[in-house]
Amino acid sequence: MESPRLTIAYLLAEADAQTLAVADTSRQGLTYRELRALVGRTHQILNGSGLNSRDTVAVALRGGPETAALFTALMTYCRVAPLDPASTQNENAFALRDLGAKLVITSSDVPEAIRAAEECGVGRMLLVAQPSPGAFELQCEVPPPPRSSPPSVPGPNDVALLLHTSGTTARPKLVPLTQRNLVLSTRGVAGTLQLSPADTCLSVMPLFHVHGLVAGLLASLATGATVCFAPAFKATAFFSWLDSSQATWYTAVPTMHQAILARARHNMDVLGRNKLRFIRSCSSTLYPSVYDKLRSVFGVPVLNAYGMTEAAHQIASVRLPGASCATVGPSSGPEIGIMDGNGKLLPTGHVGEIVLRGAQIMPGYLQPEGVNESAFCNGWFRTGDEGLQESDGSVCLVGRLKEMINCGGTKISPYEVEEALLNHPAVDQAVVFGWPDAMLGESVAAAIVVREDCQVEARDLLRVAAQRLSRRKLPQRVLFVTDIPRGPTGKLQRIGMAKRLGVATSELTHTTFPNPA
Numbered sequence: 001m002e003s004p005r006l007t008i009a010y011l012l013a014e015a016d017a018q019t020l021a022v023a024d025t026s027r028q029g030l031t032y033r034e035l036r037a038l039v040g041r042t043h044q045i046l047n048g049s050g051l052n053s054r055d056t057v058a059v060a061l062r063g064g065p066e067t068a069a070l071f072t073a074l075m076t077y078c079r080v081a082p083l084d085p086a087s088t089q090n091e092n093a094f095a096l097r098d099l100g101a102k103l104v105i106t107s108s109d110v111p112e113a114i115r116a117a118e119e120c121g122v123g124r125m126l127l128v129a130q131p132s133p134g135a136f137e138l139q140c141e142v143p144p145p146p147r148s149s150p151p152s153v154p155g156p157n158d159v160a161l162l163l164h165t166s167g168t169t170a171r172p173k174l175v176p177l178t179q180r181n182l183v184l185s186t187r188g189v190a191g192t193l194q195l196s197p198a199d200t201c202l203s204v205m206p207l208f209h210v211h212g213l214v215a216g217l218l219a220s221l222a223t224g225a226t227v228c229f230a231p232a233f234k235a236t237a238f239f240s241w242l243d244s245s246q247a248t249w250y251t252a253v254p255t256m257h258q259a260i261l262a263r264a265r266h267n268m269d270v271l272g273r274n275k276l277r278f279i280r281s282c283s284s285t286l287y288p289s290v291y292d293k294l295r296s297v298f299g300v301p302v303l304n305a306y307g308m309t310e311a312a313h314q315i316a317s318v319r320l321p322g323a324s325c326a327t328v329g330p331s332s333g334p335e336i337g338i339m340d341g342n343g344k345l346l347p348t349g350h351v352g353e354i355v356l357r358g359a360q361i362m363p364g365y366l367q368p369e370g371v372n373e374s375a376f377c378n379g380w381f382r383t384g385d386e387g388l389q390e391s392d393g394s395v396c397l398v399g400r401l402k403e404m405i406n407c408g409g410t411k412i413s414p415y416e417v418e419e420a421l422l423n424h425p426a427v428d429q430a431v432v433f434g435w436p437d438a439m440l441g442e443s444v445a446a447a448i449v450v451r452e453d454c455q456v457e458a459r460d461l462l463r464v465a466a467q468r469l470s471r472r473k474l475p476q477r478v479l480f481v482t483d484i485p486r487g488p489t490g491k492l493q494r495i496g497m498a499k500r501l502g503v504a505t506s507e508l509t510h511t512t513f514p515n516p517a
Contacts, residue, residue, distance in 0.1 A: 005183075019225075029065045030069060039073040042073035050147035058103070060105075079176075107127050160178060160182055176362055185360055202241055203229045236263060314333070315331065337356075339382070343378055384400060385398075414432035417432040432446045445479070446479070449482065
């Protein structure tokens with residue numbers, strides 16, 4: 001029998017009972033004793049409803065300490081599938097059917113999930129928040145089907161979390177993460193960050209994403225620390241939350257960091273008394289310009305990490321004191337290799353596809369059928385990311401293989417072009433993506449958000465970018481926008497960006513600038 005140390009329940013068991021566990025941004029919430037008691041009561045309700053460790057419970061809730069407490073209870077009892085509370089009825093219905101969910105836990109302010117549960121004939125409970133932040137009651141509206149097998153306690157190999165990939169170009173893949181997967185990743189995060197019971201995380205990542213669940217919630221619980229949950233990310237409220245939570249760290253995607261930096265000059269008083277000891281960035285490329293500004297504004301180390309859903313979040317991370325963002329650091333658990341297109345592992349310093357293996361990696365996609373044949377090669381999981389490994393084991397990311405722009409046979413990384421565009425003082429945000437081209441296959445296109453009180457012409461923008469980029473890498477089409485569409489977790493989704501911007505090829509032909517000089 002395997003050790004229970006590789007289960008989430010074990011992570012929760014050792015924290016000091018009096019320490020604040022989950023709270024709102026004002027540090028009002030549940031101690032570890034209160035959280036453990038709430039988890040126990042929730043287990044009794046689930047057991048009484050006929051659910052066991054192999055049943056799937058979907059959760060469609062907005063953020064906050066109550067949602068975090070519920071996820072803690074569910075992940076220590078059964079399979080839990082987080083759903084984006086902003087999803088449509090059709091999206092929710094697809095997810096419920098694909099998951100084979102027996103129950104949905106939602107709230108009255110997420111009507112699309114309620115209607116999807118009715119459409120699919122799935123059991124339904126409503127979470128009702130109590131006056132004390134973090135506390136909740138569950139009201140059963142439609143009971144789940146009768147129990148099909150005896151109740152059991154989850155073991156290390158049992159699935160704890162089910163997540164759909166973004167599915168931007170194809171049917172979403174269903175990722176099963178076991179108790180072991182999540183515990184190993186959690187320990188990797190906690191060890192990298194040197195977390196202790198004295199730490200407080202300000203959690204601004206959504207809890208329907210593995211980043212928020214593992215790095216924000218589980219890494220804190222595993223070390224007996226405190227985590228304060230924002231209801232949803234809001235840059236205008238961030239500094240107020242930072243102040244009231246007394247946070248010692250926070251983790252976010254780079255676009256969130258950029259939005260926070262844009263508000264920094266309005267919150268110099270909070271900056272002067274903040275208690276941060278580091279900032280963590282993950283789930284997307286952290287550009288040197290953003291990294292430098294974070295270090296300058298907050299005066300603390302910035303740790304660049306690399307993660308993905310299939311690896312239960314963190315794969316690698318820069319360690320303290322975080323002296324650079326040129327790499328994402330060495331592995332924090334999985335074995336990392338670099339592979340060529342023929343399935344051969346490459347030596348140090350050579351660019352290829354990043355591949356992973358080890359006990360932290362998911363056992364294989366559950367859906368759709370046949371996808372695992374291309375997802376794994378010789379026992380290695382193929383990440384779809386291009387990069388190289390340095391002699392000390394640190395990983396350098398080049399870009400997503402599917403997002404690379406193929407311009408007449410030349411592969412162009414959108415990240416390199418974006419960083420050059422962000423070097424212009426008037427540029428607040430930039431996203432670069434491939435644009436259909438009859439002769440070259442693809443050309444480089446860019447969408448730009450200009451800073452407040454600034455103006456810039458495309459020709460001037462390209463003139464500055466040309467100082468860092470060769471001519472073939474310069475955007476041939478530039479579109480100025482007020483906002484750049486993002487995924488539900490704040491990540492840029494370059495594939496299909498033109499469609500998301502609501503423009504057709506013909507609408508951008510007048511913005512072609514072949515000669516910025």
